[in-house]
Amino acid sequence: xxxxxxxxxxxxGYRRTWRGTVFGTFLLPVLTLLGFGVGLxxxxxxxxxxxxxxxxxxxGLMVSTAxxxxxxxxxxxxxGSFEWHKIYFAQAAAPLRVADILGGHLLFVLxxxxxxxxxxxxxxxxxxxxxxxxALATLPVVxxxxxxxxxxxxxFTASITxxxxxxxxxxxxxxxxxxxxxxxxxxxxxxxxxRVAAYATPxxxxxxxxxxxxxxxxxxxxxxxxxxxxxxxxxxxxWLARARFRKRLVL
Amino acid sequence: xxxxxxLIEATxxxxxxxxxxxxxxxxxxVRAGEAFGFLGPNGAGKSSTMRMIGCVSxxxxxxxxxxxxxxxxxxxAIRARLGVCPQTDNxxxxxxxxENLTTYARFFGIxxxxxxARAAELLDFVQLGERAGMKVxxxxxxxxxxxxxxxxxxxxxxxxxxxxxxxGLDPQAxxxxxxxxxxxxQRGVTLVLTTHxxxxxxxxxxxxxxxxxxxxxxxxxxxxxxxxxSTREVVELRFAAxxxxxxxxxxxxxxxxxEALPDRxxxxxxxxxAAVATVHDRALQPASVLVRRSxxxxxxxxxxGRTLVD
Numbered sequence: 027x028x029x030x031x032x033x034x035x036x037x038x039g040y041r042r043t044w045r046g047t048v049f050g051t052f053l054l055p056v057l058t059l060l061g062f063g064v065g066l067x068x069x070x071x072x073x074x075x076x077x078x079x080x081x082x083x084x085x086g087l088m089v090s091t092a093x094x095x096x097x098x099x100x101x102x103x104x105x106g107s108f109e110w111h112k113i114y115f116a117q118a119a120a121p122l123r124v125a126d127i128l129g130g131h132l133l134f135v136l137x138x139x140x141x142x143x144x145x146x147x148x149x150x151x152x153x154x155x156x157x158x159x160x161a162l163a164t165l166p167v168v169x170x171x172x173x174x175x176x177x178x179x180x181x182f183t184a185s186i187t188x189x190x191x192x193x194x195x196x197x198x199x200x201x202x203x204x205x206x207x208x209x210x211x212x213x214x215x216x217x218x219x220x221r222v223a224a225y226a227t228p229x230x231x232x233x234x235x236x237x238x239x240x241x242x243x244x245x246x247x248x249x250x251x252x253x254x255x256x257x258x259x260x261x262x263x264x265w266l267a268r269a270r271f272r273k274r275l276v277l
Numbered sequence: 278x279x280x281x282x283x284l285i286e287a288t289x290x291x292x293x294x295x296x297x298x299x300x301x302x303x304x305x306x307v308r309a310g311e312a313f314g315f316l317g318p319n320g321a322g323k324s325s326t327m328r329m330i331g332c333v334s335x336x337x338x339x340x341x342x343x344x345x346x347x348x349x350x351x352x353x354a355i356r357a358r359l360g361v362c363p364q365t366d367n368x369x370x371x372x373x374x375x376e377n378l379t380t381y382a383r384f385f386g387i388x389x390x391x392x393x394a395r396a397a398e399l400l401d402f403v404q405l406g407e408r409a410g411m412k413v414x415x416x417x418x419x420x421x422x423x424x425x426x427x428x429x430x431x432x433x434x435x436x437x438x439x440x441x442x443x444x445g446l447d448p449q450a451x452x453x454x455x456x457x458x459x460x461x462x463q464r465g466v467t468l469v470l471t472t473h474x475x476x477x478x479x480x481x482x483x484x485x486x487x488x489x490x491x492x493x494x495x496x497x498x499x500x501x502x503x504x505x506x507s508t509r510e511v512v513e514l515r516f517a518a519x520x521x522x523x524x525x526x527x528x529x530x531x532x533x534x535x536e537a538l539p540d541r542x543x544x545x546x547x548x549x550x551a552a553v554a555t556v557h558d559r560a561l562q563p564a565s566v567l568v569r570r571s572x573x574x575x576x577x578x579x580x581x582g583r584t585l586v587d
Contacts, residue, residue, distance in 0.1 A: 031383035038380050039371050112367035118333050120384035121357035277294075277334060
């Protein structure tokens with residue numbers, strides 16, 4: 027209940043800046059679709075796994091966008107809330123629990139994630155690259171996936187005091203992850219070591235699920251398996267993030 | 278409802294951070310309607326004590342009751358009835374002045390409509406009514422402080438905690454904050470504040486404790502403390518010599534205490550003019566003489582020492 031008041035706080039802030047993000051939210055998918063899908067796709071004449079490259083790529087890019095929004099929204103804004111404007115400490119002085127402060131912010135991040143993914147899906151549908159009504163299932167999947175990414179990033183950010191560590195996180199963990207987790211090409215192409223690493227990331231599981239949904243085919247892995255694995259990231263990330271938040275806010 | 282019962286009761290209160298003891302077994306009791314101050318140099322344990330009272334910092338040992346409740350068990354219930362103005366402003370710079378209050382009100386479960394009405398009323402109270410729609414970022418330090426105080430009042434708290442409410446403000450801004458806090462006090466709101474400004478303590482506090490190195494070294498009203506730990510008047514003498522120390526022996530016996538500082542000698546006396554006459558009788562010729570009333574500052578420096586604490 028009180029986590030909703032925290033969500034509302036973040037939402038009020040967003041209401042003042044949403045116009046700036048709408049442009050990026052819609053334009054980015056259009057540009058990436060044109061650049062990668064149509065431009066690059068023209069050279070990939072054989073398609074991938076029996077579908078045209080652009081159709082193959084769209085769900086990957088959609089999840090990749092969700093990935094970036096989830097990670098971006100749970101890094102700098104979280105650090106700022108601890109270190110710069112220190113709003114978390116103001117919240118901790120109110121009758122909120124640590125779980126409300128964390129949960130309310132996480133809820134807002136998921137709202138941003140589903141908004142971006144939804145915009146991408148809409149654009150992709152207009153481009154005719156979505157082939158099944160199952161595509162609607164990508165939205166709840168993306169929420170779960172967003173939490174699987176955001177929760178551990180919350181935990182990481184709550185453990186640092188300067189943003190140079192965030193630059194490291196993005197450069198050495200999140201960027202490679204988005205290159206090698208099945209967004210642009212099937213992970214079967216990768217040597218075994220990298221392939222195992224790709225399977226370990228939440229990204230591959232999100233991509234595989236969403237790709238199956240927009241193409242209307244069965245995923246490479248079992249659906250419950252994917253969901254359970256993502257839920258594991260959510261649970262582990264939440265548990266860690268709550269511990270880190272508590273350590274920093276209640277001392 | 279809490280009439281007569283202490284709002285804050287602490288016995289043997291201790292706070293440790295690893296091997297460091299920030300608060301070393303203090304006892305205190307604050308009654309409803311009182312303005313109570315913690316006075317002390319940096320690192321004395323004032324803020325750690327305030328954070329324990331604010332239920333954001335667990336007690337290491339000892340007993341603490343706020344509004345009759347146990348912070349370890351009833352933290353959120355206590356915080357719902359407190360107003361907290363922290364040492365550094367933690368407002369949201371991206372939100373407007375009014376939104377900072379209305380969003381904060383929601384953390385207390387205050388309905389949106391009530392929150393808007395209260396925000397408007399409080400902004401008038403802290404003289405920010407005309408800035409309601411402005412962003413927080415361009416506000417001056419004094420305005421931000423007043424906004425933080427307004428935010429601390431959004432839930433109509435029974436007890437308001439203010440950690441160094443005027444540190445870093447210019448004199449006009451300080452006086453405005455004092456005046457508003459004084460009005461709150463008149464309305465019967467219990468104030469607990471920390472400060473290292475003696476004038477602030479004298480202006481606002483009915484009762485205060487002086488803290489040093491995690492302990493309470495004195496307690497009483499400002500007037501009590503001056504009477505108990507200092508003399509009625511202080512004579513400040515400046516000698517045109519390299520070392521003021523040279524004059525300590527020659528001044529011995531005048532008043533109850535003689536203290537040499539690098540640039541002047543202080544005589545703690547009951548009758549300043551008589552003491553000055555005695556100084557002249559001893560054929561001493563100070564370059565300047567100042568007789569003044571003893572202040573809380575004299576008490577404070579006497580109790581906590583003149584060494585700089587960083």
